[in-house]
Amino acid sequence: MPIPNPNGGALTPEHVQIRESVRDFAGREVAPVASELDNQAAEIPAHIVKKMAELGYFGLIFSPDHGGSGLDVLSMAIVAEELSKAWLSVGSVMTRMIITASLVESAGTEEQKKKFLPGLCTGEILAAAAFTEPDAGSDSAGIKCRAVRQGEKYLVTGEKTWCTWANKAHVLCTTVVTDPQAPKKHNRISILLIPKTPGDEFHPPELAGSKIPSIGYKGMNSYSLQFDGYEVPAENLLGGATGKGFYQLMSTYEIARIQTAARAVGVAQAAFEAALRYSQERTQFGKPISQFQVIGHKLAHMATQIEAGRQLTYHAARMKDTGKRCDLEAGMAKAFCAEMAEEVTSEAMQVFGGYGYSREFPAQRFWRDARVFRIFEGTSEIQYEVIAKRLLEG
DSSP: OOOOOOOOOOOOOOHHHHHHHHHHHIIIIIIHHHHHHHTTTTOHHHHHHHHHHTTTOOOOOOOGGOOOOOOHHHHHHHHHHHHHHHHHHHHHHHHHHHHHHHHHHHOOHHHHHHHHHHHHHHHOOOOEEEEOOOTSOOGGGOOOEEEEEEEEEEEEEEEEEEEEEETTTEEEEEEEOTTOOOGGGGGGGGEEEEEEESSSTTTTEEEEEEEEESOOOOSSSSEEEEEEEEEEEGGBGGGGGGOOOHHHHHHHHHHHEEEEEHHHHHHHHHHHHHHHHHHHHOTTTEEEEEGGGHHHHHHHHHHHHHHHHHHHHHHHHHOOOOOOOOOHHHHHHHHHHHHHHHHHHHHHHHHHHHHHSTTTTTTHHHHHHHGGGGGGSSSSHHHHHHHHHHHHHH
């Protein structure tokens, strides 16, 4: 049974080799256990994370001088797509290190690069992003969590929410208000690299964490965090200067949104392939349901939408690799793929019929996971604001 699996345009032999290597790992180590772990709401096994680190997935796009592989953003998209096809949560582990390492590489001091980048690339340092607050989601500049300097340290007080992977992290990449009197709201914000000990206990009462129940995206728990005078070395202020955090954060969104679009393509591809197989195995009225025109047309539309999303994503990645501004293209890819993944996984559920609603089959997992794409890494509404502003600039 041939399963459509295009190479996504003119990929180099190296890109194809990367795809096949990741597909092999994900097929052996991740896909066989994903549904069972999801049903148990269990976390990603440590040995899978360790293997990902050994395979270099966390340091893909970073300089070999800092322990990375020095590959292009397109390679990152391919890896994210294949891992997420097996299980979205596994494809999302690398997101944590990529966001933090991108910030350190682009905005960190030389000392910070030496201190953090090698460990982030090799997986010795696991990271989580603490940007969202109960009253500041899409409004990144509206945060209230404070960091007050006292000598050679900062005391952090406030709340963060939806901090995924916080319990596993060695460092929390955190936006804080350091300059509350700055005339412009955006200039109040800095980024602190907050060290912590991995584990579910956190460091109460100075740092407490509570798990947030979610309908999907299992395998990586999200947390609400409460800081109450938590001490952070002043040398961990990203870039060594206050008031730069908002602009530092914005600079990472192109890569983050490309990677998120790729994850959405991976989940949609998994749902499509499951639906295609099932449609050829399930018989009704004396023949496989794939032979009914309505099912065939569903599959055709799903495959077309997936390929369109893949090409948008790869195009944005190629633009990033040439050094061109690509916030428009990354926003388009993220917005399109987020909505595409939700539609494709919903249609896959429909192909499965009643079995699609059963946890015995994977269709419902793809559907539950896909819904998060329109929310995280910038909501669809924010993406359309970015796209509209760019279109109206000229």
